[in-house]
Amino acid sequence: MRHLLSTEDLTRDDALRVLDTAEYMATVADRSVKKLPTLRGRTVVNLFFEDSTRTRTSFEVAAKRLSADVINFSARGSSVSKGESLKDTAQTLEAMGADAVVCRHPASGAPYRLARWVRGSVLNAGDGTHEHPTQALLDAFTIRRRLGRLEGLSVTIVGDLLHSRVARSNMWLLSTLGARVTLVAPPTLVPVGVEQWPAEVSYDLDAVLPKSDVVMMLRVQRERMTAAFFPTEREYTRRYGLDADRLAAMPPSALVMHPGPMVRGMEIASDVADSTRSTVVEQVANGVSVRMAVLYLLLGGTREVT
Amino acid sequence: MTQCGDVVTSEPVAGAGRWHLRGVRPFGADPVDVVLDGGMIVEVGPGLSPAGANILDADGLLALPGLVDLHTHLREPGREDAETVASGTRAAALGGFTTVFAMANTEPVADTAGVVEQVWRLGRDAGHCDVRPVGAVTEGLRGVRLAELGAMASSAAGVRMFSDDGHCVSDAVLMRRALEYVKAFDGVIAQHAQEPRLTEDAQMNEGAVSARLGLSGWPAAAEEAIIARDALLAGHVGSRLHVCHVSTAGSVEILRWAKSKGWRVTAEVTPHHLLLTDDLVTSFDPVFKVNPPLRTATDVEALRAGLADGTIDCIATDHAPHAPQDKETEWAAARPGMVGLETALSIAILAMVETGLLDWAGLADRMAIAPGRIGGLPDASPDGTRALSAGAVANLVLVDPAARWTVDPGALASRSRNTPYAGRNLPGRVQATFLRGRPTVLDGKIV
Amino acid sequence: MSGRETSGHGTARTVLSGEDIGRVLTRMAHQILEKTAGGNGVVLLGIPTRGVPLARRLAARVRAVEGVELGVGSLDPTMHRDDLRFRAVRPLEVTDLPDGGIDARTVILVDDVLFSGRTVRAALDALAEFGRPRAVQLAVLVDRGHRELPIRADYVGKNMPTSRQEAVAVRLTEIDGSDAVLIVSEGADR
Structure with a gap:
């Protein structure tokens, strides 16, 4: 792997290599010394054009546990907010000698452009409404740890599919790894062209829940309401929110996942979010292990392609 | 034997001069000689030997x-960093064009007689090709x-075509009035068909690829709805509508239907579409x-079929030069255009x-005769019968159809490099x- | 006992047979018992890949000889290597410490071949992250020389002077289906 830009392009072997490597990284978190010297002397730049303390911190912890130098380059308050172009920023990072650039950007595809302009590895930490590959990898890792496998599982992804990079990345990755993915949303939030995705689409959450091994809830932004994607918050919650009754309709072993940040009371009820079936907190811890794995696999060897 | 396109001057001639084009194939037909004089085609036939002419041995x-x-x-x-009239018309001449219609979305907008006259001048x-300014429909x-x-x-610019290109005249009443108003001088409204609400923040065709x-x-419906x-x-007001850069199969169907009604609707398609x-x-x-x-x-x-059967009348380039900082960006920040x-x-x-959909005469119609007619060029004949015959204005292009070339963005005459065909x-x-x-x-180079 | 097989452009020469390896390991088990006062508080940590089955075999021999149960585990030093950036990314192997950890115990690192010493150095660093052993020793099946660091083995199955153009290939039944140690000369397929 040279870059990690999407899960759509990730092969099954590469995806499994990340998950297996993450298993090793997870053991580091249990040690008294949580640091490895592996990436000593390497520079990782966190280039965030959107605020995301959660994701940025996760990458920062991951890079530091591998002894990399971390530079946080946030768009706010820097030359970027003064109109500097992405290309100029890329050239600045080049001059700093960045070995890897972790890029979060509001425009879909921005990391693809960056990858053409820098010599180092580019990690997509979320681009617009396109992909968020490390989130999907950590979700897959979490499912595999809890349920022991991915092959043959039924995973239901519920929410704003149209605007969700998490949904896209999970849909590709989980289907690559042999899970059956069902997407549930009001028809307004299902993209035109979804027929070509390796997933089923349903508008009826209650029909899908009893057959789901994992239910992944997506954040629904309130501003979607004003754009007429659905009439009211109350109606959305009634039809697509996960509450205790719906949790009870799921198989007893089924998991509830949420990439965060959650809108409690909207797509997920508080008691569901905090239940033992919920993996929300584990997902955060697993995020560090998976990101360590990705950093190691991208930076832990020679630059030359083998 | 001289190489294709080599110029052999027998005697220098002043002004436009007298040109003897030897062995050209008009619309791909058998080779003939063509004599140009005083800006007109004066003679067409085999084995001509006009006195005192520059000879161009066209050899097929x-x-x-x-x-x-x-x-x-x-x-x-306004955006001379991206293109100027001089650089754009050099590119046009190299592409075989003798007339280009210059769109109105300049800075300032070409919405007054002053600006259109400036562009025309x-x-x-x-002097590389005729520039016919397009006037803005709305202020x-x-x-x-x-x-x-x-x-x-x-x-002085004699504007006949009006367009808000880049923007759609989306207000139905305003569009109706514009269509009616230009009847007074046989004008035509060229519409950029894009329903604005359906395309807010739109980045690409909506379909399987955009979903991914x-x-x-x-x-597509945002274009088709406006065309319909x-x-x-x-049809209702009996005026002339021209549809810019038609891009969908549905649009072709709607145009076919509109033409079947006998309405005065014409349309163009870009090479890239x-x-x-x-x-x-x-x-x-x-x-x-x-x-x-x-x-x-x-x-x-569908666009190719529509162009072949005349539902779409002509090819228009939508040549849209952009400076590097407007293209070498993330997708959403980039300006549209090629x-x-x-x-x-x-x-x-x-x-x-090469697909057999048009012969050379058909191609000449779609790229020269039909657009001249739609644009109201004074020397355009309704059916193109005068083109390349004695008595016609001597606007013509000689093409080596067998030659192949590789597109090098850096070698383009346009000031901008945003071609999708690099390599x-x-x-x-x-x-x-x-x-x-x-x-x-001459010889593939600007004179 | 030595055989010779030809493959590719080079040759592979068997220097230890399966029986030889068995004898060597038995001797090493005795030496370990001797040197650690009966194996008291000893943990054998194999370095993946082939150090791991070797550690298990040594533990089994100690058990057979003295009835003593040594701790056995594995330690992957990859993340501590100093040569990562010169090679393609290495897949990570299992690190698995026996119950009770390594604090205040005698850890014997077990590997198949001792060459530059860099793997052992990385393993020493890796070990430090899991605790503080009372002592660390090293057991290798083959010492082929060419050390690049001040490291030596406490237990050596066989000293085997080689040239740098040669490679030493250890085959173990658990991984390769049979036991043998080969010297492969330049150009041979390995």
């Missing part, structure tokens, strides 16, 4: 009437009030960002002639262009 080069582009962005005034002074392209269409029509890439969609509405309005598809966006390279967006292979097929003047003929040959090997090379009997291009 294809002769077509000078190409006419109804849709060019020359960017002057810049074109005349540059400042804002879609609120009509611009002074009559003043632009009676200006998470780029907000530009649905405007065709109904044009005849060849490229939306899966190119997968690279996220904004060189493929254009408005209307690249569509699917099904649309490309340069096209220098590649248009080659792409048309690739998409239409592509294309058929057909312009060897010479004559504007009213005067060569603007």
Whole structure:
């Protein structure tokens, strides 16, 4: 792997290599010394054009546990907010000698452009409404740890599919790894062209829940309401929110996942979010292990392609 | 034997001069000699020997009437860093064009007699090809009030085509009034058909690829709905509508229906919509960002068929030069548009002639005769019968249809480099262009 | 006992047979018992890949000889290597410490071949992250020389002087289906 830009392009072997490597990284978190010297002397730049303390911190912890130098380059308050172009920023990072650039950007595809302009590895930490590959990898890792496998599982992804990079990345990755993915949303939030995705689409959450091994809830932004994607918050919650009754309709072993940040009371009820079936907190811890794995696999060897 | 396109001057002649084009093939027919004098074609026939003429040994080069582009962005005034009238018309001449219609979305907007006359004069002074300014339909392209269409029509620029291109005249009443108003001087409204609410923040064709890439969609229906509405309005008020850069299969069907009603509706298609598809966006390279967006292979097929059967009247380039900082960005921040003047003929040959959909006469109609008629060029004959015959204005282009060339963005005459064909090997090379009997291009180079 | 097989452009020469390896390991087990006062508090940590089955075999022999149960585990030093950036990314192997950890115990690192010493150095660093052993020793099946660091083995199955153009290939039944140690000369397929 040279870059990690999407899960759509990730092969099954590469995806499994990340998950297996993450298993090793997870053991580091249990040690008294949580640091490895592996990436000593390497520079990782966190280039965030959107605020995301959660994701940025996760990458920062991951890079530091591998002894990399971390530079946080946030768009706010820097030359970027003064109109500097992405290309100029890329050239600045080049001059700093960045070995890897972790890029979060509001425009879909921005990391693809960056990858053409820098010599180092580019990690997509979320681009617009396109992909968020490390989130999907950590979700897959979490499912595999809890349920022991991915092959043959039924995973239901519920929410704003149209605007969700998490949904896209999970849909590709989980289907690559042999899970059956069902997407549930009001028809307004299902993209035109979804027929070509390796997933089923349903508008009826209650029909899908009893057959789901994992239910992944997506954040629904309130501003979607004003754009007429659905009439009211109350109606959305009634039809697509996960509450205790719906949790009870799921198989007893089924998991509830949420990439965060959650809108409690909207797509997920508080008691569901905090239940033992919920993996929300584990997902955060697993995020560090998976990101360590990705950093190691991208930076832990020679630059030359083998 | 001299090489194709080599010029052998027997005697120097002043002014436009007298030219003896030996062995050209008009519309691909058998070789004949053509004599140009005083800006006109004066004689066509085999084995001519006019006295005192510059001789161009064409040796089998294809002769077509000078190409006419109804849709060019020359960017002057305002964005001379992207293109000027001089650089854009050099590109046009090299592409075989003798007339280009310059779109109104300059800075300031070409919405007054003053601006259209300025553009017209810049074109005349540059001298590479005729520049016919397009006037804005509404003041400042804002879609609120009509611009002074009559003043632009009676200006020195003699504007006949009006367009808010880049913006759709979406207000139905305003569109109706514009269509009615231009009847007074046989004008035509060229509509950029894009329903604005359906295309807010639209980034690419809405379909399977946009779903994957998470780029907000530009649905075909947003174009088709406006074309249907405007065709109904044009039919209702009996005026002329021209539809810019048709891009969808549905639009072709609607145009076919509108024409079957006998309404005065014409349409153009760009070379890139005849060849490229939306899966190119997968690279996220904004060189493929254009408005209307690249569509699917099904649309490309329908557009080619529509152009072949005359439902779509002509090819127009929508040549849209952009400076590097407007293209070398993330997709959403990039401006839409591609340069096209220098590649248009080659792409048309690739998409239409090599596929057997059009012969050379058909291609000449779609790229020279039909657009001249739609644009109201004074020397255009309704059916093109005068083209390339004695008595016609000596606007013509000589093409080596067998030559192939590889597109090098750095070698383009346009000031901008945003061609989607970089590195592509294309058929057909312009060897010479004559504007009213005067060569603007010889041996593939600007004179 | 030595055989010779030809493959590719080079040759592979068997220097230890399966029986030889068995004898060598038995001797090493005795030496370990001797040197650690009966194996008291000893943990054998194999370095993946082939150090791991070797550690298990040594533990089994100690058990057979004295009835003593040594701790056995594995330690992957990859993340501590100093040569990562000169090679393609290495997949990570299992690190698995026996119950009770390594604090205040005698850890014997077990590997198949001792060459530059860099793997052992990385393993010493890796070990430090899991605790503080009372002592660390090293057991290798083959010492082929060419050390690049001041490291030596406490237990050596066989000293085997080689040239740098040669490679030493250890085959173990658990991984390769049979036991043998080969010297492969330049150009041979390995």
